[in-house]
Amino acid sequence: MPTPLVVSDVKKSFIMHLRGGLVLPVVTDVNFSVASGECAVLSGPSGVGKSSILKMLYGNYAVDNGQILVSHEGRTLDMATASPRTILDIRKKTMGYVSQFLRTVPRVSALDVVAEPLTARGMGQEEARERAGEMLSMLNLPKALWQLPPSTFSGGEQQRVNIARGFITDHRILLVDEPTASLDAMNRGVVEELIAAKKRDGVAIIGIFHDLDVREKVADRLIDVSAFSPRKKAA
């Protein structure tokens, strides 16, 4: 099995300059890899650094040291040192991210929010909207909402828009942060099915799932993030 994501010796801390240079260590010696077709789940109590790890993988947080190697168009690139342009290209074509919350843009309809990752890769507007509609139907978002900007939607509705947007592409690596947190049982089932389909397609998935029931169904492997905690090391 190819391994499109390898994390090696990653360390992260925050330096709070406004608090007199206070150093907050987040994680250290992070080592793991994710194979194609596998769903690895980051586990551990809140505040242990699970979301921070996902954000580093996505290039959203800087890394103090270590490497995050990603297979991108036949090349191996390091997210920790890649240029902004390279990171954006990796996000566009190789690595998708379903964040916990949807960051909405005023006046853009839910349908276009979902279609956007496809049009960004050059698909025609109409075809992209059609695919977006299929995703939204699958996630049971009422059709009456499709043309509205999601900023006024409920938490669960926004999350479904976010999931549709994240799962619509054929990215080879998918990062998912608590995708089922505000969903009802029926839609949780849809998300489980979407993840299973991605795995069958050979996508490498790394996620955070607090819902034990969902985690049980999707996870192939748990990565215990408390093992990377600098506090534990010090003790």
Added chain:
Amino acid sequence: MTDTPLFKVNGVSKFYGARTGCADVSFELYPGEVLAIVGESGSGKTTLLNCVSTRLPPSAGSVEYRMRDGQFRDLYRMSEAERRFLMRTDWGFVHQNPADGLRMTVSAGANAGERLMAIGQRHYGNIRSTAAEWLERVEISIDRIDDQPRAFSGGMRQRLQIARNLITGPRLVFMDEPTGGLDVSVQARLLDLIRSLVNDLGLAVIIVTHDLAVARLLSHRMMVMRNGRVIESGLTDRVLDDPREPYTQLLVSSILQV
């Protein structure tokens, strides 16, 4: 991913006597890329914008632009006529105050169509119909085509200024606080318009703003300036979500949450 930049800025500095406007700024911009320059008033961001857009000769450094023939040219080694032609055709400049970028006493249609004449169009009917298309694109009702921008609201004037700049199909647009001084609702509409035009046309943009929310919405990359120097730069969401420099942390922590 195109591998040739459109625009190369190397070691640009501007001194006003003993005072520093901006110091030793270098960056490259690629086609379709939106770069935000942020910082508080007096940080040198407008000086930098003016230096790289040929509006203010820098004290040191070079600014190169890739012309349509693929050749890089140093902007400050061109003739004044060549520079002016570039600014009227392949570039756009959106001012904070629309009155600085529009002719307030000629019609909206003439304002939108004027730059077409710079690229050699002479047929009145064609110019008017292209101007009308662009007014529609920036959501100005067609029955206002013969009105002067003096009679327009601030938001409409700003949209007209954008139409006037984009009508010649420029590849690079400079924007100086394009949403400054507008009501929040007008601002949201304008931001959405700018965002979709930039995406549809694949424009490269250098935008100066002190509003980090505007930078987040529009830009791919950002540079934070303080005392004339770039103190932090990188991917926009990285700089805003994980600021490294003390001053950037102060800026980000000063955003009011709504």
